Structure formats: structure tokens, C-alpha cells
Amino acid sequence: MAERLGASRAALVVRHIRAQNRIFWRVPIGAFFALFLPVMMLVLFVALFGSDTYTTEYGEVSRAQFYTPALAVFAVASATFTNLAINLSIRRDEGILRRVRGTPLPPWIYLAGVIGSAVYMAVLGTVAVVTLGVVAYGVNIEAAKLPAMLVALVVGATAFATWGVALAALTRTAAAAPAVANAVILPMAFVSNVFVSFEGEAPAWLLLVGDTFPLRHFVISFGEAMSPFSQAPAFLPERLAVLVAWTVVGALVAWRRFRWEPAVGASPTRGRRRN
Amino acid sequence: MTTAITVRELTKSYGDLRAVDGVSFDVAEGEVLAILGPNGAGKTTTVEILEGHRSRDGGEVSVLGTDPDHGGPRFRNRIGVVLQAAGVDRELSTREALELYGAAYSSQRPIDELIELVELTDKADDRIVSLSGGQRRRVDLALGLIGNPELIFLDEPTTGFDPRARRRSWDVISNLTSLGSTIVLTTHYLDEAEYLADRVAVMAKGRIVADGTPNELRMSVESDTKIAFDLPRLDEPLVGLLEPLTGQGRGRGRRVEILTPAPTADLAHVTSWAMLRGIELEGLTVESADLEDVYLSLVGEHEDLEDTEVSTDTEVSTATEGVRADG
Numbered sequence: 001m002a003e004r005l006g007a008s009r010a011a012l013v014v015r016h017i018r019a020q021n022r023i024f025w026r027v028p029i030g031a032f033f034a035l036f037l038p039v040m041m042l043v044l045f046v047a048l049f050g051s052d053t054y055t056t057e058y059g060e061v062s063r064a065q066f067y068t069p070a071l072a073v074f075a076v077a078s079a080t081f082t083n084l085a086i087n088l089s090i091r092r093d094e095g096i097l098r099r100v101r102g103t104p105l106p107p108w109i110y111l112a113g114v115i116g117s118a119v120y121m122a123v124l125g126t127v128a129v130v131t132l133g134v135v136a137y138g139v140n141i142e143a144a145k146l147p148a149m150l151v152a153l154v155v156g157a158t159a160f161a162t163w164g165v166a167l168a169a170l171t172r173t174a175a176a177a178p179a180v181a182n183a184v185i186l187p188m189a190f191v192s193n194v195f196v197s198f199e200g201e202a203p204a205w206l207l208l209v210g211d212t213f214p215l216r217h218f219v220i221s222f223g224e225a226m227s228p229f230s231q232a233p234a235f236l237p238e239r240l241a242v243l244v245a246w247t248v249v250g251a252l253v254a255w256r257r258f259r260w261e262p263a264v265g266a267s268p269t270r271g272r273r274r275n
Numbered sequence: 276m277t278t279a280i281t282v283r284e285l286t287k288s289y290g291d292l293r294a295v296d297g298v299s300f301d302v303a304e305g306e307v308l309a310i311l312g313p314n315g316a317g318k319t320t321t322v323e324i325l326e327g328h329r330s331r332d333g334g335e336v337s338v339l340g341t342d343p344d345h346g347g348p349r350f351r352n353r354i355g356v357v358l359q360a361a362g363v364d365r366e367l368s369t370r371e372a373l374e375l376y377g378a379a380y381s382s383q384r385p386i387d388e389l390i391e392l393v394e395l396t397d398k399a400d401d402r403i404v405s406l407s408g409g410q411r412r413r414v415d416l417a418l419g420l421i422g423n424p425e426l427i428f429l430d431e432p433t434t435g436f437d438p439r440a441r442r443r444s445w446d447v448i449s450n451l452t453s454l455g456s457t458i459v460l461t462t463h464y465l466d467e468a469e470y471l472a473d474r475v476a477v478m479a480k481g482r483i484v485a486d487g488t489p490n491e492l493r494m495s496v497e498s499d500t501k502i503a504f505d506l507p508r509l510d511e512p513l514v515g516l517l518e519p520l521t522g523q524g525r526g527r528g529r530r531v532e533i534l535t536p537a538p539t540a541d542l543a544h545v546t547s548w549a550m551l552r553g554i555e556l557e558g559l560t561v562e563s564a565d566l567e568d569v570y571l572s573l574v575g576e577h578e579d580l581e582d583t584e585v586s587t588d589t590e591v592s593t594a595t596e597g598v599r600a601d602g
């Protein structure tokens with residue numbers, strides 16, 4: 001469409017990201033899961049396991065060195081995958097998405113606003129966890145490996161945001177979305193070096209499961225870039241490639257299956273969150 | 276006058292259900308059309324096809340010279356849509372929602388003026404989640420009007436309102452009509468259609484069963500007379516009562532109403548039927564039919580009173596289904 005409607009597209013995207021951010025802060029439970037919980041887990045895990053060293057994929061490192069990147073990535077998965085799956089299906093069931101379709105706003109701009117806001121929250125969560133790790137626990141961070149951190153973050157957040165949209169597309173009603181999202185992400189986290197390291201101990205089949213799904217690749221890509229033992233620039237191209245492959249599949253699912261109309265019989269949920 | 280909407284032989288089925296079954300009508304620019312009908316008549320399906328929200332199975336539709344199936348943003352820039360059911364980001368305030376959704380339109384109504392129009396001035400900065408159902412419906416209305424639409428669709432704009440809130444919304448809507456907007460509204464309230472619309476299309480079971488000004492509809496049965504009475508018992512057998520009548524019978528609780536062009540003969544039949552059975556017809560009245568009677572007989576046209584009990588529907592709304600005694 002050559003004809004210009006209201007504000008320019010870029011301005012509209014920014015406007016919608018900001019509106020979604022505003023909505024996010026007004027529902028404290030969302031902020032709790034995406035931002036506060038990962039920070040709290042870092043504090044708890046370090047307090048529980050102390051400052052002894054831990055055998056990990058990156059070598060012998062402190063508990064904080066292991067958990068900081070892991071929980072930063074977990075914050076990203078929570079803010080993108082879990083939040084998008086839940087929020088988009090709620091917005092679909094409540095008929096917000098169908099309202100959007102009755103306005104001249106191109107639907108992709110609305111989606112860009114919701115996704116952009118989720119990615120923004122993911123970045124905030126990462127910054128919160130990494131800052132705490134570096135400042136409070138002396139976790140390693142090197143300028144030369146910052147690009148690798150950033151690339152891992154962008155590639156990983158894209159994969160998980162895509163699958164958040166795809167999961168919203170695959171769940172028929174919003175009532176099912178939180179349970180499904182958690183049933184996917186929590187077991188995945190256990191086999192993906194988020195809560196425990198697999199180095200040396202895990203049976204081969206668990207490693208295989210972990211390596212099939214995208215979370216472990218995301219955690220290790222980000223962790224490698226923060227590891228004191230890795231060589232700059234510390235990119236892990238194979239793992240990034242797996243994340244990109246998952247993104248492509250997720251985008252196809254989202255593209256084919258995403259619906260703007262509530263399912264027949266889906267009642268608008270009043271509850272806003274998981275569990 | 277230019278035509279804003281043309282609909283020809285529109286059809287839409289859900290599975291085996293023909294929700295819209297060959298509907299045709301026109302709406303002139305500046306006209307207010309009410310699609311009046313009971314729940315399930317196909318009103319929402321029809322207007323949502325016109326808005327571009329649903330696809331059609333068959334027929335031709337032109338809205339502002341565009342096929343709504345391929346309207347895109349440019350088409351939606353010109354129309355205002357108030358859906359029967361659509362959510363809104365409840366954590367935003369009315370003002371924030373209007374700013375957000377308004378930004379996509381090429382021209383906007385001034386937000387303060389709009390908030391005043393829907394009488395939400397005191398609540399404009401409260402989160403929508405804290406508003407009452409009626410207030411939220413007015414937020415819907417404001418969101419439908421923010422883009423200064425040439426054509427406005429209102430799907431049951433006042434359903435669920437208390438009578439005072441309905442009156443107030445009527446004032447808002449008739450304000451719009453005086454500004455020259457073209458409006459298509461659906462309702463199952465006869466008085467609403469009569470108050471707001473230039474023209475009423477009565478819809479039942481997926482078809483338009485009558486189309487005209489409220490006056491024309493009234494005229495169409497002016498010669499009809501209504502004979503009404505109460506049966507002594509709800510389950511009184513109706514054998515022999517309705518079949519020989521010239522007019523149509525329908526029931527509501529114990530009340531039976533017969534709409535007839537031949538009142539003398541039908542009245543004689545009714546009274547002799549009652550006398551034969553030794554029944555007293557309480558509250559027996561004979562009067563000329565009003566618009567509500569017309570409407571009820573129209574929307575009930577395809578139902579049968581044979582074999583069925585007189586409807587026990589006690590609802591006062593005009594959506595009560597009528598039944599017909601043809602036979």
C-alpha cells in the first residue's frame with residue numbers, strides 16, 4: 001500500500017511497544033516471573049550451594065559463574081516464550097486481536113508491538129541477572145566476548161519469541177496456554193544446563209534430549225561468551241545454527257497456524273497468568 | 276443518493292447451518308439501517324461479513340465501493356466497527372486506548388470531544404478494567420468512532436444495558452446520525468430500531484423477512500387486528516383452536532395472541548371453541564395490531580404451534596419467539 005494512513009509504520013511500532021510495556025508493568029505478576037524470579041533464583045542458588053567450584057561445560061567455575069548466564073537465558077525464555085504464548089492467546093480469546101483486525105492498523109504492527117515489548121523485557125531481565133552476577137559475585141565478563149554475548153542473546157531471544165507466537169497459535173484456548181508453556185519450558189530447563197550442569201554425569205540419552213531442543217544451545221552459547229576459559233570471540237556457530245533452525249520451524253508454524261479470532265466456545269479468561 | 280452498501284444474495288453456512296440464507300439489501304449514504312431480529316437470526320454474521328471480519332460463501336457485497344474481503348487497511352480506515360464482543364487492553368485507560376488505536380487512522384476525532392460524547396469524562400483516565408459493563412461498551416463505541424468513519428457498524432450496541440443507560444446511548448447514536456454518518460446497527464430491541472433507524476430490516480433464520488421504514492412496517496399490517504386472551508392453564512390442549520383461523524396465533528405463557536385480517540370470523544371461532552370446552556377466556560381483548568405484533572409474527576413465521584405447547588417463555592423482551600398456526 002503506497003497510501004499513507006495515520007502515523008508512519010515505524011512510529012506505530014514504537015507506540016505499540018510502549019503501550020505493551022505499560023501494560024506489562026501494570027500487571028505485576030508478569031514482571032515477577034520474567035524479571036524478579038530469575039534474579040531471586042540466582043541469589044538463592046548461590047546462597048544454597050556456596051562458593052565452591054563446580055564442574056561444568058566451561059570447566060571448573062564458581063556456582064555464580066555457572067548460574068549467571070543460565071538464569072539470564074532463563075529470564076529471556078520466560079519473557080519471550082512463556083509470556084508471548086500466554087499473552088497472545090489471552091489477547092486472542094478476549095477478542096483484542098479481532099478488534100485490531102477491525103482497524104486500519106496492519107496486524108503485523110500489533111504483533112511487532114507485543115513481540116518487541118517481550119524482547120525488551122527479556123533484555124531487562126538479562127541485564128538484571130548479569131549485572132547482579134558481575135557486581136555481587138564477581139562473575140567474569142570480557143569486552144572482547146561482548147559481541148558473542150550479544151549475538152547469542154539476539155539469536156536465542158528470536159528463537160524463543162518465535163516459538164512463543166507458535167505456541168499461542170497451537171493452543172486452542174488461553175486457559176491451556178500457561179500449562180502448556182510451563183510443561184514445555186520447565187522440563188526443557190532441567191535438561192539444558194539451567195539448573196544443573198550435565199558435564200560428565202548425565203546419561204547420553206538426556207544429553208541427546210537436551211541437544212535436540214533449543215534451550216541448551218542458547219544457554220551454552222551465552223555461557224561460553226561469559227566463561228573465563230573461553231577464547232575470544234567465543235562464538236559457537238553450530239549451536240547458533242541450531243537456534244536459527246528452530247526459529248525457521250517456529251516461524252513456519254506461527255505463519256501457518258496463527259489465528260486472530262477466538263476459537264468457537266473459547267471464553268475470555270479473566271486470569272492473566274500461569275498456574 | 277449514493278449507495279454506501281449493496282448486498283445481493285449473501286449466504287454463509289457453518290457446517291449444516293445456513294446462518295445467512297440469501298440476504299439482499301442496500302444502504303444509502305447517510306442512512307441508518309437497523310437489522311432487527313432475535314438471537315441466532317444471523318445479524319452478527321451479516322454485519323461481520325460487511326466489515327471484512329468473516330468471509331462469505333456466496334453472493335455479492337460492496338461496502339463503500341469495496342469488496343470487504345479484500346478491503347485492507349485503506350478500507351478499514353473509512354469504517355468504524357463496534358463488534359458485538361471484542362476485548363480491549365484492560366490495563367490501559369480509555370484515553371490511552373483511544374490514543375493507541377486512533378494513531379492508525381488518517382484522521383481522528385479529537386479525543387476529549389469523543390470522551391465527552393460517550394459521557395466518560397470522569398472516567399477517562401481510569402483503567403478500563405475498573406469500568407462497569409455499560410461504561411466499557413461506551414469505550415467500544417468511542418473506539419469505533421475515533422477514526423472519523425464515513426460508515427459505522429454497531430452490533431447490539433446496548434444489549435445488557437439498564438433502561439437509563441440505553442436511553443443515553445441512544446442519544447449518543449442519534450447525535451451521530453444528525454452528523455450525517457451512515458450507520459448499520461443490529462438489535463433485538465424493537466423500540467431501539469424504531470427510535471434510531473430510518474429503515475428496519477427484520478431478520479429471522481438467516482433471511483430478511485421485511486424491510487422498510489418503521490411506518491411502512493406498521494402500515495403493512497394496519498388492517499390486522501389482534502385478538503388476545505389468557506388460557507386457564509399453561510398446558511391447556513389447543514386442539515381445534517388454531518387450525519381453522521385465518522390469522523396467525525402465537526403464545527407467551529398462558530397468553531395467546533392471534534393476529535388476523537379477519538377478526539369477526541376468527542373471534543367467533545375462538546369464542547365458540549372456548550364455549551364448547553367450557554373455558555373462560557380471561558383478559559380477552561380485541562385491538563388493532565402494533566409494530567411489536569408485526570415483528571413477532573414476522574420472526575416467528577417458520578415455527579409451528581401444532582403439537583407444541585404454547586411457548587412458556589416469560590421473557591419480556593421482544594426477542595421472544597412467536598409461533599404460527601398455519602395449517
Ligand SMILES: Nc1ncnc2c1ncn2[C@@H]1O[C@H](COP(=O)(O)OP(=O)(O)O)[C@@H](O)[C@H]1O
Nearest residue numbers: 264289294312313314315316317318319320321
Ligand atoms: N463461528 C461460528 N461457528 C458456528 N456457528 C456459528 C458461528 N457464528 C454464529 N454461528 C451460528 O449462526 C447462527 C447465527 O448467528 P449470529 O450471526 O451470531 O446471529 P445473531 O447475531 O443474529 O444472534 C446462530 O445459530 C449461531 O449459533
Ligand SMILES: [Mg+2]
Nearest residue numbers: 318319359431
Ligand atoms: Mg449477534
